[in-house]
Every structure is written in C-alpha cells, then in structure tokens.
Amino acid sequence: MRKTKIKVHIFFQLLVLTAFWSCNSGERGEEREATVGPGQIVLVFEDSVTHQFFRQRKALFKYMDDNMLPVEISFNSDESSKDLIINTKRGSLDLVYRDNSQVEFTYYLQNGDSILILEKDKKPWFESVKKESSYYTYNLELLRNTELYVKSHSKAQDFYFLWNETKTFPFELDMNEDLRRNKEEAIQGFQKELYWIDSLGKEGLISEEVKAFYISKNRMEQKKLEAYDPESLDINTQTAINSFLEKDNSLLAPRVFLDEFSELIITNQTELDSKALLDSLIASGELSSNEKSLLFHYLQKEIPYLSFKEADEVLVRYGDKLANPAQLVLLNSSNKALQGVEPDIELMGLQKSSITFEEILRQKKGKYLYVDLRAAWCIPCIKAFPASLALNEAYKSKGVEVIFLSVDDNYKFWEEVANKYDIAIPEQSFVAMNKDESEYLKALDEALIPRYLIFDPEGKLIHPNAPRPDTEEIRDFLDSLIDP
Template sequence: MNGKLYVFIILTILGMVCIGHTNLYGQKDIVLLVKDAPDQSRLQNDDGSYSGNTFYSDLTYLDDAGVVKQKRFKAPTDTMRITVNRPFVEIGMQFKGIEEAYFLLKNGDSIDVTYRNGFPYLSSRVNRNLTYSYNLATDIPNRTNSKNFDVLTLMGDNMFYYKMLQKNPNHTKLCPSIYKDYCNPFDLAPQQEKFIAALKDTLAANGSRIDNGFYSYYTYHMGWRTSMWEMTQTIYGIKKISNILSIINEESAEYLSYRRLLRYAFISPAICKSEWKVKEKQGFSYQYDKIFGHIVSLNLPPKSRNILLEFCVEGVVEGGSAAQIKALTTKFVEVTGNKRFVEKQLMEAEVTFESGDKLNLIDANGKATNLDEVLKRNRGKVVYIDFWASWCGPCKAALPHALQLREEFKGKDVVFVYLALNDKREPWKAAVAKHKVGYLAESYLITNSRSSDFLTKMGVELIPRYLLFDKTGKLTHANAPGPEGKTIRKELRQLLGL
C-alpha cells in the first residue's frame, strides 16, 4: 500500500474517533476533552478567606427527561460525554465557586476545554466557526470585572451586601474582597448595558458566521440578562417588575439558564412565604405541596409550568419523607403526564420506599443486610453507631476524632458502625475511602432512609447522631456523645468494664 495513502487512512480513522458520534441508540454525543482544569470549588479572597460552594459541579446540563445532570471532573485532565437527542445543549460550567457560566453546544461535536485566567474556553475539533460561536459572549468587552467575574454575577450577588450596608454602613468589613469595589450593584448597570449592546452589534455584524441556533440563543441571552437583573431588584424589594409573565419564553424551556430565571421569578418568592415554611431544629423546611398548588393555580404555559413543578419534585425528593415524596410525585404525574421525570429523579436520588421496622443496609460491595443482623453478629461486644453522610459538613469534621477514638479502643470488645443517611452510593463510597471510615470499623449505606420506621422511632433527623449498645444488644444511649470528647471514652470504658 502506498505510504501516503496509509497515513491518510489512519488519520481519517483517528478523526472519526475524535469527533462526536451517534451511539447505538441513535443518540448523539457531545465529547468534552478537558485539559488542566483548575479547582473551581472556591475563590481565595484578598484577606486569605474563601468564598465558594463546597457542593459544586464542574458541569451541569439537562438530559432529555428534563433532569438536571451534575458532573464533576475525575481529574484535571478528563473526558466527559453528554448524550442527548437535541440539536443544541446549554451547559453550565462552574467558575471559582461563585459563578455558573453558560455555553450553548452543538450536538455531535468534540470540544477541547482549556482555561484562560481560570475561565473555560471551548474549541471545536469539527468546525472553526463553532469555536467562534461557543465563545462569542465570552470575548466581548465589558462582560467581566478585573477578577474575570461576569458583571451580572456581581450585580446579583452584591445586592445582599448592598442591602446590608444600607442598614449598617459598618458591615463593609463583612463584604468579601471580590465585591468590595462594587458595593453598589447599580454602579454596574451601565456596564451590563454596554455588554448587551456590544453583543447585539456583534451578532448583527457576524451573523453569517454562526448557525441560526446560536443566533437565537444569544438573542435570548440578552433578554435573559435583563430579566435576571430585574428579578434581582424585585426579590430584594428595590422595585417590582411590572409584568412577571413577560419573562415566560416557552421556546427556551430546554435552557438551564431559563430554569434559573423561572426559579428566581416564581419559586424564590414562594418559599419566602412564612405560611409555607416549617421551622426545624436547624433552619427551615418547605411545604412543597403548597408551593406546587400555587404554581398550578397560576395557569402558566405548560412547559414553563412543568419546569416549576419539577423544582417542587426535586425539593421534596431531596429532603422529604417517603409519604411526602409519593404524594407529590403522584400529583406531578397527574398534572404533567411526565412519569419518566419522576422515575429518573427517584433513581438519581436512590430513593426507595422499603418500609418496616428494619433499617436496611448495604456494604461497599453491594451486599445487603440490616441493623438487626449487624447487632446480632456483634453480640458480646459494645456497639457504637455513627449516623453520617458524605454531604454533611459537621459529620466529616468529626471523622478525624472518630478515627482517633477507634485507634484508642483498638483490640477492645467494641465495634464502631458507620451508617450513611440519605446518601448516594458513589459519593458515599468516595467519602468512605477518603476519610478511612472503614478502617477498624464497619461501614454501610442505609437504603431505606426515607421510609424506615426505625429512624422515625429513634427521631434520627439531624446528623451526626450517635447510638450506643451494650454487649447484650440493648440500647443504652439513644443520643450518645460524639467521638471528640472525654464523655464517650468514659461511657465506653464503663460498658467494657474497664
């Protein structure tokens, strides 16, 4: 075979592998090839403190069922696939734990993701014009401040400090350094207007370079920015939007950013109503069934209404009881007919409706058991149970103390059992490995956290929470001390007869 022809064939095959493709189900993939991604979970302020979100996602998008998918890169250099049937997909990418930057992507593309001053830059491997379209808004002047944050982010986040400073000018000391030059968000409004005008001019001058899908998206984006600023002022009581229904745009229902705007406009004010909030031992919970009924009563267009009702389902699935979840998801299917969304939500949240007195568990290998069996197997030993979760900050803060406690009682007739409550399998397994939870201990994931009668009977609502059983399997302390103090050591010694 001719050498040049051979090289051409090899390069062609490699090119086919590198670009987006159609999978076995007829769906197309968007392939993101991420290189040297910085840590986007937080931002270090000038005073050394940090701002940001511990529970961030590097990448967010909507799947075809309308479920929000949140992904984190496994390493700074990673490959990620988005599989959907839509021709375009809007994604959100986290920036320094403060901002979610939105990009519209063309299905079937393979995209290199690199970073400029920490901000994502997207390059198509298929078409140079797609690279231009992806970064069109990013490259326009007046979008950012000196720290590369979008002016809209600063206007929205800084409204809180602006209102605080109106009440007490001395609160300026509490304002994070990223905001201190912008303590009056209204000073930034002209910059936002300049950016929108420049984006409009760029679209007019370069319309031939971009696909109609991108042209429509950026036209929508200009209106979205204006509406977000108006809603920020409305929520903080600066002014009231004249016609809230004017923000409804059914054609934008598949955009993440549109969902954010709807939440701002209809859900945020709703959950602030005192009659729809229930005071708990720590903070508040929300009566999503009442919020659901309120949304239905507004007679909104179906796509926008359904998005708002999805927020209610997401809320109750995240923190509701089995009975609450069943009731609201049933209502949701009756109103929207979207059973697939409910099924995917329950699957993503790993919610089951197993009821009964038993507390059902699985270990890291997926082997099923229950608390009764664990206690029976360890009869003749003291059992110290720690309810925790991978998402629980106070729980994880206590884990180094728990490790020290286990080391101190190593070789004694005491068993340490860690039970993850309302957790998901993969984050739980990762946290167990990271914090050495399985070392000198037994570790399980509770599979019926929402419906176990045992948890209700014991009043296990807030975590961390600890139980102590003697050698006969009798519960001796239903609210035992945590691992960090002298008290638990004294109680363990007493039960061990030391």
C-alpha cells in the same frame, strides 16, 4: 437544622443515563478523528495538560438533558479525561462552565458539533473541529468579559459575588450602598452587552440563532436581577415569578439558566407560598414548561422532609403534572434507595456495651422510635437535647421512645457530652462505631445533622427527615400515628 437545599447525590446516576465516555488515546484533540453520530455533541480535550488544568480548578460542566434534568460533569477522576459524548435529540443545548475562581461561562452548542476544549489564559476555550466559525460563536461570554469589562467577570457576576458574600458573612459596615451601585452597574452592563451582541450579528461573527439565544438570556438575566433587593437583602419572589412565567422565554427552555432561576424562586419561598402558587397554576389549566420546572423544584425541595407515605401521596397528586416520567423516577429515587438499605450500624452504649441498630429495632418492637441523629460536637444538636428529652417524657407512655444516636469518632468525648446534657439514658443512648463503613449512614448522609428519623413498631423507617423535637409539627405527626 433544615437545609434550604439538600444535596442529593444523583448527578452520577444522571450522567450514566444521559452521557457516556469514549476512549481517549492521549493524542492532541485536533489530530484525532472526531466522529459525531446523529443526535450527538462531542467534546474533545486538547491533551492531558488541559484536563489537569480543569481538575486543579475543580471545574465542572452542567447542562440539561432531554428529560429536563440537570447533569453535572466534574473533573475529579481519570474518567473525566476522556472525550465526552452528549446524546440529545434537541437542536441545541447550553453548556455552563464553573470553577473555584468564580468564573462562569455559558457555551451554546448545536447538535452535531465536535468541539476541541483548550486552556487559554487560564480559561476554557472552545474551537470547532469540523466547521468554520468565528471565535465568538463558542466563546461569546468569555470574549464579552474581555472586550467589554477587561476582566474575568461580568458586572452581574460581580454583583452576585458581593450579594452572596454579604449574605454569608455579614459585614460590620453597611454594604447596601455598594450593592445598590453594583446592581445599577450590572443593569447598565446588560444594556451594553445587548448592543455588543447585536453588533456581532451584524458583522456576521455569530449566527442569528446564536444571537437570539444570548439576547434572550441577557434580557432574562436583567429581569432576574430586578428581584434582588439590596435594602432588605431578600429576593422578591413575586417579581421573580412574574418574569419567569413570561411567555417569551421559549428560547431558554429547557436551559440551565431557567432551571436555576426556577430553583432560586422555590428556594426563597415558604412551602405554603410555593404550594399555593402551584395549585393556582394547576387550576388554571395545563402547565407550561416553566411552570412544570417550578413544580419539579418544589417537589425536590419538599419531598425529603415528608414521611414515605406523605411523599407517595404528594407524587400521586402532582406526578402526572411533571414534564416527564424521568423526573418522577428521580424524585422517588432517594426514598426508594434508602428503604432498600439494611440498617448496618454497629453501636456502643453506656459502659461500652455493644449492640447493633437492627438489634435495637427488634428489642423495641411494638414502639415508635424517634431517632435523634446527632454528634457530640454539633452545637445545634446539643441545643435540641432538652426538646428531645421533653418529647421522650411526653410520649413514652404512648408507645413512643426517643433514641439518641451519635456519629462521633471519640467514645469518651461522646460519653462526657451524654452525661453533661442528661441524655445518658440506658438503652436509649448510643454511638455509632462504624460510621465510615455503614452503608445505611452513607445513604442517610449523616453530615446533615441534627436529623430525626421515625421507625414504626415493626422496625421500618417511615420518616427520613422528621420535624425537629421543639416543633408542633412533630407532636401533630406523632399524634396522627398514635391515634389515626
């Protein structure tokens, strides 16, 4: 089951590269000396109670680092109770707050800022420690919702919430009219917000720089909203692309909003459409920062579904077009990490015979192995069994063998399912016995099943996300291996 977006566990690594935590004495933030060095932004929690509030809300902060890579900071560990020092060479950055109540705010921070983070009326509240500023400077979007909408969410956020609910859980009732109305209210809300932001600037409550940022973000959000079609429940990617590639987006690059807009476009395009778009942009000359963002998200989406050889070829073709070498390193990281992990899976076969996955690779040396990674409770996995069996039958005389590898907890249940669906094939059907301890399965993220792996005749993994067994793509790929 191909996911539109794979959750690659990279944010911790990015956090290590781009931020570090300083010691927190446990005193109130405003009573401590907030030392800000050159090229730094410091965020200080008021106290442990404030941190606990964020932790209970499953809150996170997100920003773009200087390599145009997203960094997420969650509050699920004791480390996150310490002050955060963000190192950046940029004059400013935007910090996005989200939590499980669907609340979202963007905070505009400037290099050298030292910010005290408080909890106020069940919402995050930012105050400058060292410089005088109005509350609007650091809490503009929260106060916008309070003053313009008298609620926790903006009109646009209401629309996106309804859109996502309708897409995820289709209602029996027709929701198109509600979506149309909410979209229109959101557009009217954006116009209302523009006047409000302008009035704050005229009254001297925000600086011209802060005003310019939020006005640019507002206008771009309007254009993004135009791409959402309440009738078809689809996103018009061409409309989105036209808005995204406009030349007047410099104040938003690199920002979280534009990065996520870029990701939205690529997520909702086919691979062929995205490739055609990027090839045409590359042919037109040097890529802009926004075009490079599209390229990065295209590669991030596609590379996990390529063989290692194909991924290397794609990165050679496009790597020098990315914003910086750090993006290339990140795109390479998951494949390189997986290639460096030993397949430490302990297995049990039929009649409770024990074997390791490494022993299977040695025994099957000389054959290509198509590993059907599945679980007995997984309905999509079960539906694909006939195709895997047909693939095994069609290619077994050509040096390809299908291995059924299950990640179940219950051996008896696995055995019953294997027998029921005719995949109880001696020396080809196994269940993992150490799925919680296996570093290899953790690296693979066995939660994303069904998943298909291909090993070469030497026992080396060559494809970490092979095409499904019922596709022409897998037969084309296997044929290219057998008869290159």
